[in-house]
Amino acid sequence: MEQTPHDLRQIEALLDFYTASGVDCFLGDEPADWFELTSRQAAERAQSPAPAVQAPQGRPPRQPDAPAPAPAPASRMPAPEAGPQARQPAMAPATAQTGAFGQPGVLPDREIIEAARDLASSAATLEDLRQCLEAFDGCNLKLTAKRLVFADGNPQARLMFVGEAPGRDEDLQGKPFVGRSGQLLDRMLEAIGLDRSSVYIANVVPWRPPGNRTPTPQETEICKPFIRRQVELVKPDVLVFLGAASAKTLLGVQDGIRKMRGRWMTYPANGGEIAAVATYHPAYLLRSPLEKRLSWRDFLAIRQRLNTNA
Template identity: 60%
Template sequence: MAPELQSPSPEALAALLDWYVANDVDVAIEEEAVNRLVARAAEPMPEPTQRHAPVSFESAPRPHPQPTIATALSPEADALAAREAAASATTLDALKVVLSRFEGCALKTTAKSLVFASGNPAARVMLVGDPPGRDEDLQGEPFVGPAGPLLDRMLAAIGLTRAEVYMTNIVPWRPPGNRAPTPQETAACRPFLERQIELVDPDYLVCLGPMAAKELLPTSEGLLRMRGQWFPYDTGKRTIQAMATLHPAYLLLQPLQKRLVWRDLLTLKAAITAATV
């Protein structure tokens, strides 16, 4: 008498399926091997059916080529588009809307938020910082990360508050991994920053950090050499005074350099005081 076959348990079936997956088995097989090449050769070929009348290439009309849509502009074209878009904005609110619709900077595709500005649009002092970081990207406002409280204390030391200054960044989107923006990225964003400065029209422009200083001030010197000095800056309406100093985030890593920034802040305070006398 032949032994009775028992159905495998669910655990055994699951183990078998796991083995199939581990060995890249994706089709079921029969008891005996089948040479499918021989099987297909033995099958009669179906008669071809003519579904359409033959077409003469001499008489057939040639289709017109479809226009190609460019998926990306050149850096020069992006910068030109940025200048035209920025010039079309007559207010800061309009500039923010135009900037939010601008697609010519690759940073927009990786950032979460547009970091436009904060503070008083009628301020006499405008701060332009290096690119926004993680916290700024999450909240959509400049200087809200760990360096923010230190910046507040820096301003308070010369009698200013956030509500009395206007703050922005050299680019409105956070570069991935907090890397430095490329020359193409800053070139695409620069017209919007220049238009922003023109619309605010401050009396004093302060660049916080080396990237902001390099982008806006007419000098090739390093930040430690150029900090604390006044440079002329043309807003498009008039020439104002511009200065560079160290970024608050740098001071968190190098606290001893606060003494240098304190001198720069005193220079700014003296200029403001002299202009109000």
């Protein structure tokens, strides 16, 4: 059966997801019990001498430990001592696991979300917020993304756009909306007399999910304090949500984009309210060009709202 361009794009996205996740071999025909294999490897490591570990600067190297006895039952095993890193969940949470490419990952929990809120609220400027995100290790998407996709445009702009998450092109360049959907967004802005120097563009999630998959609710919840603080620091007159995902995250609404688009709402920030509206994501318009007429109406309404509040 002949493959269509759509099928090829799906295959490319799947292979991209496997590569970003660290897959470096073919999958077997038979299922593997990874829990059993992990338990077996842990028992083998406990039976063999541990190699010497290179100590950080200023500390003497640690010698190999004596062979460990067989693991005791879980109820008798002492809890590991919490070190300095374990008391800083924003930088290196205690609930860690191995992520792609061997970096330590984290298990998202309420402690991580609270750490993200504290870190985001501490940022006094957009540059502070960028540095906070660069240092934040509480989101596993950072392990597979090539770089942080913070924002693009004018931080003093009256109009701010918020999407859901960056894609492949954005991940490579470190800027939001620079691929095909970003080029369409530029043309839409030009149609109402604007460009990137007169708007500010960001995403709810600043790291690309592997294979351009949808961010999980946990990933979105961890990143939400940072985009909220970003909106507060920009202080736009009009906030535009590109797609339903960003509107649902920041406004807490549950309507689909067809019902939500073109309807003016308010976003609470800095003790006041910001005029907000949702419109179709440019990526959706590339797949459904007939809907561009509705987005054109939305952009005309956005221009009118800016002129009214000028």
